[in-house]
Amino acid sequence: MTRGEPARTDGLGEAPAAADHRKGHRERARQRFLKVGENNLDDYELLELILFLAIPRVDTKLMAKQLLARFGSYSAVLSAPPERLAEVEGIKGAVATNIKIIQAAAQRFARHKVDRDMPILGSWAQLIDYCRTTMAFSAIEEFRILFLDKKNRLIADEVQQTGTVDHAPVYPREVIKRTLELSATAIILVHNHPSGDPAPSSADVQMTRQINDIARPLGITLHDHIIVGKNGHASLRGLKLI
Structure with a gap:
């Protein structure tokens, strides 16, 4: 890259440095989960981890907080219909489906108990x-x-x-x-x-x-x-x- 040339991106409008920072954040979030357990995470932190599964290259912390603000609680987010979830920016198709899969898994676990x-x-x-x-x-x-x-x-x-x-x-x-x-x-x-x-x-x-x-x-x-x-x-x- 010559002097004055804009930073190259990966083709998705994302500078490599920003991508590396997010990758580091995601790994730190996963390690925190493994270290302290879900009972010691805030609701937005657990939602953020769920969103990681379906959204590989986007900062999901703000998205998790927007979901909580829209629906009022972690459980209400998981229970919301896909069309309501899609009202939040970035929550489309596969992302909403992933949230519903997590809800189904939680229900199955509770039923088997x-x-x-x-x-x-x-x-x-x-x-x-x-x-x-x-x-x-x-x-x-x-x-x-x-x-x-x-x-x-x-x-x-x-x-x-x-x-x-x-x-x-x-x-x-x-x-x-x-x-x-x-x-x-x-x-x-x-x-x-x-x-x-x-x-x-x-x-x-x-x-x-x-x-x-x-x-x-x-x-x-x-x-x-x-x-x-x-x-x-x-x-x-x-x-x-x-």
């Missing part, structure tokens, strides 16, 4: 983690049923209904019909409140009691109805509402 061979009531904390990971940040209401055998082991985990931002239709007789089809002897109901507040509504309580009233004479135990949201969870059994 609820071991089908162990009584589900003995792993209540893992169950709550699974329900929150799977449903708490969904933009629409989902109604899920966990079907259990006589030893309270998980037979099936099914989403029965999806709805709108504040309602998912639930039909008590259909719940019981499916329970009998699976030869389940106990159930746990779970649904989410997209508003974030897990406090049960009067409609939630009424529907739960209707299901319980039909289930009891048939020898089906309704262990609980759990409501999850961004701000926590509520147990109707714990609140003595059933």
